Amino acid sequence: MAGSDNSRTLPSITRRNLLSTAAASISASNVPLAGSTSPPLQEGNHSDPxxxxxxxxxxxxxxCGELCRQQQRLETRLFxxxxxxxxxxxxxAWNAAxxxxGYSRACQAEAELMNEEQSLVKALWNTPARSLVGIIAKLHSVVECEDPGDTLKITPxxxxRSILTDLVQLNDRGRTI
Structure with missing residues (x-):
């Protein structure tokens, strides 16, 4: 584009980096690009809940992922x-160790945080999106929470993942629907 201040190169989105790229795109959408006249998405009465x-x-x-890995390390140490x-x-010996x-305490903390995460994601999924980035956020959370990974390449x-990739690329290019 002639006269455009936005000359950043968009990274290639792969299966491996899709979720982290989507998260970065969502987070970055609340920060105006240099030279942008658009306000941040959460400003004023036009925020996306x-x-x-x-x-x-x-x-x-x-x-929650960090607590899971900590609990797994403690469990390995116990064994x-x-x-x-x-x-x-x-x-x-197990009880003393x-x-x-703190293995049992770590398990309890992880279980409590998993319950909180489930409540938050259900609230997120039940909240109507008001923007492209809101739609991306909801789809990102579904794929992040529910995708069975590479082992199951069955529909949907x-x-x-392809739809999420398309939406992230649209968002990163500054397009709107």
């Missing part, structure tokens, strides 16, 4: 501690 819900859900979703013990020694490592997942 989906966006604050998505931000809260996405933060909780990432924290390493009791692996070579006899059955009689194992229960007592659990108390010392490849199609939903």
């Amino acid at each position: 989906v966006l604050p819900l998505w931000e809260k859900w996405f933060t909780t979703h990432k924290h 390493e501690i009791v692996r070579d013990l006899t059955d009689d020694e194992r229960d007592e 659990d108390e010392a490592l 997942w490849p199609e939903l």
Whole structure:
């Protein structure tokens, strides 16, 4: 475009980076581009109610993943501690190691956060979007939460990932529907 201040190169979206690229696109949509005359999406009375819900859900979703990985590390450590013990020694050693490592506390924290995440994503899915980026946010959360991954390439997942890719590219180019 002649005279355009927006000369950034859009990254190629792949199956591997789709979800992180979509999240970055949603987050960046609230920051005006250099030279843009468009206000941020959440400014004033024209805000999309989906966006604050998505931000809260996405933060909780990432924290839930971190707690899951922490719990898995603690569980691995527990099994390493009791692996070579006899059955009689194992229960007592497990309980002592659990108390010392905080495994049960980590499991409880993860379960509580997973419940919060489920409540947030249901609220997000039930809130009408008012913008393209709101639609992207809702679709991103569905794919992030429900996509069975590469092992199942059955309908509708490849199609939903393709639609999400198209929407992210439209959003990143500054187009509107």
